[in-house]
Amino acid sequence: MKGMKRFRIDNLDWVNTSFLILTPIATIGLIAAYVIKDGFNPLMLIPAVFMYFLSGMSITAGYHRLLSHKAYKANKYIKFVLLLFGAGAFQNSALKWCTDHRRHHTFCDTDEDPYNIKEGFFWAHMGWIMVKEEDKYLDVYAKDLAADPLVMWQHKYYLPLCVFSGFIIPALIGWAMGSWLGGLAIVGVGRVVFVHHCTFFINSWAHMWGTQPYTDTNTALDNPLLAFFSYGEGYHNFHHFFQNDYRNGVKWWQYDPTKWLINIMNYFGWAYSLKRTSEEEILKAQLLMKEKMLAEHGADLSALEQLKLKIDETFRNLQELRREFRRSHSEDLELRIKEELKDFKAAMRAWSYSATQLSFA
Numbered sequence: 468m469k470g471m472k473r474f475r476i477d478n479l480d481w482v483n484t485s486f487l488i489l490t491p492i493a494t495i496g497l498i499a500a501y502v503i504k505d506g507f508n509p510l511m512l513i514p515a516v517f518m519y520f521l522s523g524m525s526i527t528a529g530y531h532r533l534l535s536h537k538a539y540k541a542n543k544y545i546k547f548v549l550l551l552f553g554a555g556a557f558q559n560s561a562l563k564w565c566t567d568h569r570r571h572h573t574f575c576d577t578d579e580d581p582y583n584i585k586e587g588f589f590w591a592h593m594g595w596i597m598v599k600e601e602d603k604y605l606d607v608y609a610k611d612l613a614a615d616p617l618v619m620w621q622h623k624y625y626l627p628l629c630v631f632s633g634f635i636i637p638a639l640i641g642w643a644m645g646s647w648l649g650g651l652a653i654v655g656v657g658r659v660v661f662v663h664h665c666t667f668f669i670n671s672w673a674h675m676w677g678t679q680p681y682t683d684t685n686t687a688l689d690n691p692l693l694a695f696f697s698y699g700e701g702y703h704n705f706h707h708f709f710q711n712d713y714r715n716g717v718k719w720w721q722y723d724p725t726k727w728l729i730n731i732m733n734y735f736g737w738a739y740s741l742k743r744t745s746e747e748e749i750l751k752a753q754l755l756m757k758e759k760m761l762a763e764h765g766a767d768l769s770a771l772e773q774l775k776l777k778i779d780e781t782f783r784n785l786q787e788l789r790r791e792f793r794r795s796h797s798e799d800l801e802l803r804i805k806e807e808l809k810d811f812k813a814a815m816r817a818w819s820y821s822a823t824q825l826s827f828a
């Protein structure tokens with residue numbers, strides 16, 4: 468526990484701290500000035516919502532899933548757009564953001580985790596951004612990203628880029644709608660503050676409140692309400708366990724607009740090589756968590772042993788078939804995978820049904 472100990476007045480990063488404190492105050496002042504000067508045009512909320520999605524999803528689809536986790540690949544034009552508007556979210560350059568984020572996954576819940584939730588809500592939410600970087604992390608970046616010319620271009624010109632896409636474009640949109648001040652206040656600064664806290668919540672809220680359907684090996688939790696505000700990133704328990712999957716809300720009905728955006732880009736051929744965790748791995752993780760929960764409630768699991776053996780057997784077969792399929796993409800193998808998956812799911816259903824009949828000690 469060393470994070471909050473570093474939260475001292477002499478150790479504050481004054482640029483970041485001032486920005487985080489002054490932008491909400493500036494939002495109120497600018498909106499007041501706008502209303503007094505030009506009145507309030509409710510239509511100004513349309514570009515504000517558009518920029519909320521564009522800058523926020525440039526973080527979630529770009530900084531997070533594309534660059535930090537390499538969950539899919541994208542052509543250079545998409546990457547350029549994501550880097551340009553990701554800068555407009557004012558969350559640092561992608562190079563720095565992704566390096567911090569990889570540390571978060573590797574050292575989750577420990578002192579080496581930059582936004583370690585064990586230090587409390589405030590530290591994980593924004594406190595960590597307000598203190599000076601420890602010397603040992605200064606200018607230490609992920610090697611693959613430091614070798615990426617587009618990422619380095621954004622890192623080098625981060626300041627003009629974020630002012631351009633975060634403030635100047637919104638002011639120009641406002642100007643086209645009759646008030647540059649309204650654009651700057653609502654589409655620019657106000658939107659930055661809103662996007663800030665929606666994404667900061669992933670490091671705080673999503674490690675404090677929610678459920679653990681897939682793993683309890685770390686503090687990450689699934690939280691559908693948070694997913695609504697964070698472009699789908701609230702399914703954080705799934706994400707921490709299957710971090711290379713391009714989806715966070717893995718079920719088709721789960722609200723994950725970042726996943727839908729990647730799917731749309733994939734349809735047009737702009738995004739490709741989407742990484743998906745196999746269905747059986749996801750279901751098996753859920754089963755192990757249910758099993759744990761039943762055992763904790765004193766259930767006698769011996770009646771499920773035979774059914775579990777069948778699940779394990781079909782799981783192993785599926786994994787072997789998938790390995791073969793990666794070597795030789797044959798139609799025959801595809802069919803066999805489909806058949807085996809049916810058997811696996813039938814075994815899972817039998818287990819789930821019997822689990823409802825268990826007696827508890």
Ligand SMILES: [Zn+2]
Pocket residue numbers: 571669670674687703707
């Ligand atoms: Zn996390």
Ligand SMILES: [Zn+2]
Pocket residue numbers: 531535536568572706710
């Ligand atoms: Zn992540």
